[in-house]
Amino acid sequence: MVLINITGEKLQPYYFKDIPDTVPVITSSGEIESIPDDPDGFIIISRDAKKTHPLLGYLLAHEKYYYLPIWIIGAITPLEKALTEGEFTDWNTCRTVSEHIQSMARLIPGLEKADQDQKILTYMYVRNNFVLKPIFKPGTMQLYAYPLLTLFSEDTAMVNQWRYSLENRKLIQKDSIRDRIRLCPKCHSVRMNYIDTCTNCGSIAIEKKNFYHCFTCGNVDQEKAFHKSGILQCPNCRTMLRHIGVDYDRTLDDYQCRDCNAIFTDPYIEAQCYDCDYKDDPGSLEVREIYTYTLSQDGRLAVRTGQLKEMFSILDSFDFCSKKYFCSNLSWSLKLWEREKVLDFSLLVVKLHNIRKKTLSEGETSVTLFIEEIMQQLRNNMRTTDLVTRISEDTIGMYLPLTPSKNLKIITSRLEDTNKKAASKNNSEPTLLWSSFSVKTDWKKGYTSEEIMGELLGKIEDETHG
């Protein structure tokens, strides 16, 4: 156990509580390497939650210490709580927890140099009944965040996708629902306004009006028409209306549009986004359910066997370029196409779907063979000028310059053949999913690389669900 004092002050005895003197004390993250024995946990003493956060970031990103338990003495916010074991209570509890974590960690092959999947699964595995909880962040576009996932993630912009991918691959499972939020389908903001509008012309200038019903002649009109210097009189039959329920009654409270004078009982509710110009029926909004997660049986198995990485290592045989470079290259090509329609190119996104499930049902060898076959095919069709990037562990993106849609179709039809063959052989769902983009046919003015990639991944996502 290591005590990290970041208060900048001399340690006061009341901070120590019942921590023994033998525990080494350091004052910054840089000193961790100088500790002779490998630490089995950290206790951070901090007065300021803002200073604690970078330290937690460092520890959780550390390739050796990411799974170790951390306690905090002093200032703590929900964010720190989500990233640590919580507040330090007493030494014995700390010892028990860290010993348990150590004993669990010893079971895991390849603890160090783990990728994001392995990190989160290890973190969840070594803790007893760990529940991955979202924290509420008012004021943000998405309202909820999973800080642990954000810290472990290799690409912070793709945290949500990563979470879905973990869930899709059955590595983590939903525990309990925390909230159900509605987001703008365009910009994913939660800041929506639900405004009641005229059913006829859509104007928001509507007002509630009372309508009276004269029992004598059956006349129905606005309240105003019935008022005659303080008394109620039917404008149609001139009967004095004195007793509600006997002479007259109010019909339903109705609305009237000030612009088009239409009368209606229920106004049309329109959802309007405050962050973009989106306006539509509330039913069109993206409904997102916020869950807590626990490690699934598959996830446990994956951690124990260390299979996680190996399964997709076949993909490594490609010469991957970084995603950033891939995207900037794509933007450049798009801009070029906008200026002069000369450099024809296509995009292909390929996903190996349900691989883990397949492995469990069909055995590792057959799946590996299948993946290899697919890769071989892709490689055969590739040219040296093509760019390949790894979008996520099971998805790759390909940039094919000077490949018209005609040629692309040849590639995809081959992929389909292989896929069908494999599916019919094993009598299972298709494993290979892809979507493609051809600049000549699919290009629209003002397209950005993010939009195109999002669309392509979205198509695949749709297929996995439907």
Add this chain to the structure above:
Amino acid sequence: MDNFFLDLSLFYMNIAGEIAQRLDAIPLIMRLFPFFLLLEVPYQLLISLGIIKYYLIHTAEKYTPSSRYSPRISVILTCYSEGERVGKSIRSLIHQEYRGDIEILAVVDGSEKNAETSAAAHRYAREADTMRGRTVRVIDKKIRGGKVSSLNAGTLYSTGSIIISLDGETSVDNDMAHKIARHFTDPLVMAVSGNIRVRNISCNVVTHLQGLEYCLGIGGGRTGLSEIGMINNISGAFGAFRRSVVEKIGGWDTGTAEDLDITIRLKEFMGRNPKLKIVFDPHATSHTDVPTRFRDLISQRFRWDGDLAFLYIKKYWRIFTPKIVGWKNFLQFTVYGLGIQITLPFLLVLFHIWLMVNFPAGHVAGILSFTYLVYTLFTALFFMQYLLMISREKKKDILLIPWIFAYPAYAFILRIMMTLFILRELLFEAHRYSTMAPQWVLEKGKF
């Protein structure tokens, strides 16, 4: 033993014979004339004059537009076992055409037992949510405490400067609040008695006759009395009070007939402050459900008339001096209260017994039919006056004309019964056995 009764009857027959001989000296016309009319006719004439005064002065006000004066009004709705019907009252109060605020305090007495009434009150109360200036508060009095406790509890919670007491089975016209409030612009007005009409009039014979009775007695009678400053009662079903006055006289007093009780105490207050007024507004209209069975009607009147005798003779006899209540009210108490309401029924009974003893059947029938004719004529004349000078629902009231012919019989029966009610009160303290409050509450009363 047989001789004893023979002697006794001979003795009385001799006395009767003596009286009969003397009567021969009195002219026939005097013998036929139902002399008790002497007490009633002047009273009725006074009322008629009052109505004429009302007609001449107030007709112009009948359709006055709403004034700027619109104080906050608290309506205490005393609910008991009305059930769903309480909704009509709450709705009619929520939808008042009144500029000011109206606070409706629905006090459910014994709400555990009357869960249905309480639930209905809560449900209808929600209708006020969309109305500006209308609030409904349902006060559930779990343990029953009687009507007086409901009124006093309501007063405690109320915030308006005018307090209106209204029965749970009574709904009001939409201009009621405005009609009531306008009287309070006069700082001398302590209370306003409102008109009560029969809501379930079309039910049967009994309700039709009661409808006519309410028109004549309340709509007509109180209008006249109000004009001459001699209001007899502010009905518990519908009355309005200035809050400061209610507080000064200490709210409603325990026991039955709380309405007559508070009226008498207001008059006592008037004795000390002679300029103060109680007025009646025939156009501040409420509609109430009356008993539909004759049996229920009798038991209702048992309560009313018995309580009247109790209050006049037992509880408040000390204050019936001109010095305390003033000359006008003293006259009202003696002539109307003691004379017409308490003594007259006994005189009536005695007169008819005397008639039957002294005259042959044919003769008695003659006198009775003649009396009936006179009464019918009086009723018809008075009703016409009411119809022409007061009624604002002439189309509905005109339909009551045929019932005038049956009315004297109805009134006669009730008067005869009244002697029983009064005797019962005087002999057995019947006011301690009322349905208006639980037994344990009534027993605690001082009187």
